[in-house]
Amino acid sequence: MFIIVGLLVYALLLGGPVARLLARARWASRFPQTALRCWQACAVSLFAAVASLLLLLGHDAWEHSVAWLFDADMWKVHAAYGGHWLVEGINQTAPWVLSLGVFALVVPTLWHLVRLRRERRRHRLTADAVSAPGRIGDGDVRVLPHSAPAVFCVPGGRNGSRIVVTTAAVEMLSERELAAALEHERAHLKYRHHRAFLTADVLLWAFRWSRFARMYARQVRRLAEMAADDEAARKYGRRHVASALLEMCQVGPTVLTPGLPALTGTDPAERVRRLIKAAPSRAKAWGFALGVAVSAVVPVLPLLLALTPAFLLAGTAHGC
Numbered sequence: 556m557f558i559i560v561g562l563l564v565y566a567l568l569l570g571g572p573v574a575r576l577l578a579r580a581r582w583a584s585r586f587p588q589t590a591l592r593c594w595q596a597c598a599v600s601l602f603a604a605v606a607s608l609l610l611l612l613g614h615d616a617w618e619h620s621v622a623w624l625f626d627a628d629m630w631k632v633h634a635a636y637g638g639h640w641l642v643e644g645i646n647q648t649a650p651w652v653l654s655l656g657v658f659a660l661v662v663p664t665l666w667h668l669v670r671l672r673r674e675r676r677r678h679r680l681t682a683d684a685v686s687a688p689g690r691i692g693d694g695d696v697r698v699l700p701h702s703a704p705a706v707f708c709v710p711g712g713r714n715g716s717r718i719v720v721t722t723a724a725v726e727m728l729s730e731r732e733l734a735a736a737l738e739h740e741r742a743h744l745k746y747r748h749h750r751a752f753l754t755a756d757v758l759l760w761a762f763r764w765s766r767f768a769r770m771y772a773r774q775v776r777r778l779a780e781m782a783a784d785d786e787a788a789r790k791y792g793r794r795h796v797a798s799a800l801l802e803m804c805q806v807g808p809t810v811l812t813p814g815l816p817a818l819t820g821t822d823p824a825e826r827v828r829r830l831i832k833a834a835p836s837r838a839k840a841w842g843f844a845l846g847v848a849v850s851a852v853v854p855v856l857p858l859l860l861a862l863t864p865a866f867l868l869a870g871t872a873h874g875c
Contacts, residue, residue: 558635558636558860558863558864562604562860565604565860566601570765571766573597574597574766574767574770574771577594577597577774583778584781584829586846587779587785588746588782588846590774590778591779591782592846592847592850593846594774594775594778595751595850596849596850596854597853598758598767599853603854603858604856606656606857607857607858607860617636621636625865625869626872626873627869628871631868631871632864632868636864659761659762664753667753667757671753675711678719679709679717682717683717691733695716695717695718696717697720698721698725699720700721700722701721701723702721702723703723704721704723704727704803705719705723705724705817705818706718706721706724706739706740706819707816708740708749710749716744718737718740718741720733720736724736727802727803732795735791736803738786739783739786739787739818741786742782742786746779746782748783751775752816754775755772755775758771759771777821779816780821780822780826781829784829784830793830794831796830797830800819800823800826800830801827803818
């Protein structure tokens with residue numbers, strides 16, 4: 556009982572107060588890539604806690620699995636995980652709820668993957684086929700004839716990624732501004748932010764009623780754009796990144812494709828103020844270590860909590 560209560564409290568804290576504190580944390584805008592890893596770890600840990608809770612509530616299957624895997628005494632396992640306090644029928648209901656949750660994640664994930672693959676392939680073929688003559692940056696850059704300014708990237712496999720810039724953006728931006736904009740997109744590809752965007756879209760689509768899912772989707776895009784800004788600013792200066800962003804935003808609507816990271820992404824006004832106000836902070840060793848530690852430890856905490864009695868009862872089947 557205590558394990559189930561502990562998992563429930565942990566999930567409620569993680570999805571509520573902890574998420575709100577992380578969303579308001581001032582250090583997150585200084586170290587956006589570290590903060591992004593923390594958000595991803597919290598999301599994995601929250602869903603692991605809910606899944607573990609539902610598995611424990613379906614105690615019949617769980618108890619037999621623990622007794623078999625850990626060579627534990629069945630009665631002691633039942634005393635640790637089961638009990639008369641369980642509502643009648645909950646052990647049959649919980650696995651169905653878990654299966655429904657998995658289905659709610661798998662179906663939109665597959666649907667989004669198919670849609671994004673189709674969109675990326677179409678944009679990649681279009682960019683390669685109608686790109687304007689002349690070469691900008693490295694071989695992964697394509698200049699697309701268009702009257703609206705835009706700079707975005709099309710993720711792909713090995714040698715399949717493209718950075719697309721329209722002719723309007725090339726004419727509008729200075730040489731340093733354009734270079735900063737391209738570096739911003741390379742940072743998105745380097746950190747694989749498109750995968751974080753996909754996860755956020757799936758969670759928001761499947762659990763739109765959840766405040767955590769809405770916060771997660773909002774913060775993932777915000778922090779990913781800040782991290783890409785910092786990468787570009789370290790190479791070309793924060794002033795050029797800010798001016799490129801201002802130039803692109805003040806001309807009106809730009810070409811944006813859902814699911815594809817673009818320069819004029821989330822919260823451009825906040826990003827410009829941040830770039831002008833202070834130099835981007837380079838993550839120190841302790842900041843990087845914190846991000847790695849949180850990413851490694853937090854997701855497995857629910858599993859460790861759920862398996863603690865199993866470890867303590869290991870080998871008791873033979874009276875050890």
